[in-house]
Amino acid sequence: MEGKTESFEEWFRKESDFYCDKICLREIPNKNGYRGVFATEDIADDEVLFTVNRSLVLSAENSHLSKLVTVEKLDPWLSLILVVMDEWCRATESLWSSYLDVLPIDSPNFQPLMFWPKESLEELQTSPVVNRIGKEEAEEIFRLVLLPVFEKSKDVLHPKLFPKSELYVEETLLPLYHRAGSVIMAYAFDIEKDQSALEEDEEGFISDEDDELLPKGLIPMADMLNADADLNNAQLFYEGRILSMKATKLIKAGEEIFNDYGALPRSELLRRYGYVTSRYGKFDVADLPLPLVVEIAKKKFGVSADEVEKRSTFVGSQIFIENGYDITHFHLEFEADSGSEIPECPFDSDLINFVNILLLPNAAFKSLGQRGKSPKGDLLSKAMAPEILDLLGFACEELRSKYPSTVDQDLQQLKEQKRLMEELPGGREDVKMTNGHQSSDSQSEFLRISRYCQALEVRLGEKKVLQKAELYAREMASYIRKERGRKKRTAEDHPSVPGPGPKESRPKPVTTKLRELLGENP
Numbered sequence: 001m002e003g004k005t006e007s008f009e010e011w012f013r014k015e016s017d018f019y020c021d022k023i024c025l026r027e028i029p030n031k032n033g034y035r036g037v038f039a040t041e042d043i044a045d046d047e048v049l050f051t052v053n054r055s056l057v058l059s060a061e062n063s064h065l066s067k068l069v070t071v072e073k074l075d076p077w078l079s080l081i082l083v084v085m086d087e088w089c090r091a092t093e094s095l096w097s098s099y100l101d102v103l104p105i106d107s108p109n110f111q112p113l114m115f116w117p118k119e120s121l122e123e124l125q126t127s128p129v130v131n132r133i134g135k136e137e138a139e140e141i142f143r144l145v146l147l148p149v150f151e152k153s154k155d156v157l158h159p160k161l162f163p164k165s166e167l168y169v170e171e172t173l174l175p176l177y178h179r180a181g182s183v184i185m186a187y188a189f190d191i192e193k194d195q196s197a198l199e200e201d202e203e204g205f206i207s208d209e210d211d212e213l214l215p216k217g218l219i220p221m222a223d224m225l226n227a228d229a230d231l232n233n234a235q236l237f238y239e240g241r242i243l244s245m246k247a248t249k250l251i252k253a254g255e256e257i258f259n260d261y262g263a264l265p266r267s268e269l270l271r272r273y274g275y276v277t278s279r280y281g282k283f284d285v286a287d288l289p290l291p292l293v294v295e296i297a298k299k300k301f302g303v304s305a306d307e308v309e310k311r312s313t314f315v316g317s318q319i320f321i322e323n324g325y326d327i328t329h330f331h332l333e334f335e336a337d338s339g340s341e342i343p344e345c346p347f348d349s350d351l352i353n354f355v356n357i358l359l360l361p362n363a364a365f366k367s368l369g370q371r372g373k374s375p376k377g378d379l380l381s382k383a384m385a386p387e388i389l390d391l392l393g394f395a396c397e398e399l400r401s402k403y404p405s406t407v408d409q410d411l412q413q414l415k416e417q418k419r420l421m422e423e424l425p426g427g428r429e430d431v432k433m434t435n436g437h438q439s440s441d442s443q444s445e446f447l448r449i450s451r452y453c454q455a456l457e458v459r460l461g462e463k464k465v466l467q468k469a470e471l472y473a474r475e476m477a478s479y480i481r482k483e484r485g486r487k488k489r490t491a492e493d494h495p496s497v498p499g500p501g502p503k504e505s506r507p508k509p510v511t512t513k514l515r516e517l518l519g520e521n522p
């Protein structure tokens with residue numbers, strides 16, 4: 001790694017149109033050898049940090065390979081994977097050689113979930129992220145789509161990619177394919193079209209293609225910026241042929257410059273980028289599978305299989321039914337109508353709607369079928385049946401119980417693992433990682449423990465979301481029941497008052513317990 005960061009920065013300074021002298025790229029001490037971009041002087045909001053000409057983007061369009069084979073015909077991912085593999089093998093012949101040297105294509109420290117061994121993946125317990133890694137699917141695409149391309153293009157690909165002496169080189173190609181794919185997932189950008197080059201149609205509208213089809217590209221230096229939920233202070237702007245990285249707020253000398261990777265739950269951050277930080281905890285979600293909801297409707301609410309079938313068909317005719325719904329952390333929202341704060345519902349409105357229909361009494365469902373319209377299950381503003389909340393609360397409880405350890409056990413384990421990490425021979429792990437003096441045994445022990453800590457943070461995050469949603473469901477159901485009782489009593493005490501009477505201000509539905517929960521860190 002020595003000198004590579006400096007060589008890359010020097011190369012970029014030469015190749016880019018503009019590189020502000022108030023910033024520098026450097027390796028971050030105690031951080032496992034990864035780099036970041038820092039301000040060396042104060043930088044004003046909107047100030048340009050650097051620019052990259054489109055011709056410097058490592059993309060299928062600009063690649064050496066595109067002059068020889070029509071790589072752009074592959075989907076954006078596959079074409080860039082192929083291009084990166086080829087440029088990587090071309091080593092110093094590649095225009096991007098100094099840049100490729102700083103990408104973690106062969107670094108064991110870059111550990112997104114794709115590279116986790118089975119025993120570390122097991123520490124994620126029942127987290128649904130394990131099913132989203134997609135290693136087998138990626139390997140199938142490799143065999144079905146990429147290997148035939150290698151075969152067809154063997155005369156123009158770099159000889160290392162397809163040694164002529166061998167016909168089938170999966171053993172050497174597959175690991176490189178996975179590394180290149182994972183680097184692209186963590187480093188590549190969707191390259192927005194150059195609007196000035198897009199053709200206008202007859203009515204003067206610029207025709208654009210679907211976002212899904214946007215080509216992917218590696219943008220040197222732009223991808224050296226790290227991200228951390230609340231600290232983001234820079235953003236990439238597409239300005240014709242030029243891509244500009246600009247400050248989005250005042251950045252003080254010495255501060256790190258962060259780009260925004262998006263509002264990602266920690267499970268996704270780990271899957272795509274191989275790291276987690278607690279600041280992303282607020283974006284954590286738990287995926288509630290619909291079959292679990294249905295199972296509870298049957299078991300605890302006596303809904304028959306026949307009714308489930310009929311009602312699912314009814315809902316399916318109105319909205320697209322997902323296999324599962326994200327449950328989120330809830331926050332307090334100010335409600336202008338009542339002048340009070342209400343907790344924002346952690347359950348998806350389509351899920352509420354579905355449960356609402358499942359639990360309707362037969363007669364009500366029949367008349368709904370005749371009207372052909374589904375009622376909106378808008379929590380609180382409409383009179384939501386507390387049974388819906390009961391069912392969702394049970395579902396969260398059930399889902400949480402599928403993780404073999406509790407929140408408290410995980411917290412204890414996390415503390416213990418962090419202590420073990422500190423105790424690794426030679427002091428703090430990451431210091432050893434960067435100066436390269438640790439034995440391979442202690443390095444692999446460090447990687448094992450750090451994967452364990454990351455898995456603990458992910459599963460803890462999901463359990464906490466479930467715990468909070470469960471309590472929310474219980475508290476809100478009890479609040480709605482109390483409210484109904486109170487209204488009924490009022491009506492019984494004043495039977496002569498016609499109509500609903502003067503509009504009452506609704507009492508705050510935020511109980512002490514909910515408040516306590518909201519005060520906690522995610």
Ligand SMILES: C[S@@+](CC[C@H](N)C(=O)[O-])C[C@H]1O[C@@H](n2cnc3c(N)ncnc32)[C@H](O)[C@@H]1O
Nearest residue numbers: 034035186187223224225226227228273274275
């Ligand atoms: C787009 S790159 C950023 C440049 C990278 N730091 C490097 O040295 O090559 C994304 C990778 O940086 C690392 N990263 C980004 N933000 C991070 C953070 N806040 N904490 C730890 N690692 C981070 C992760 O390894 C991630 O996969």
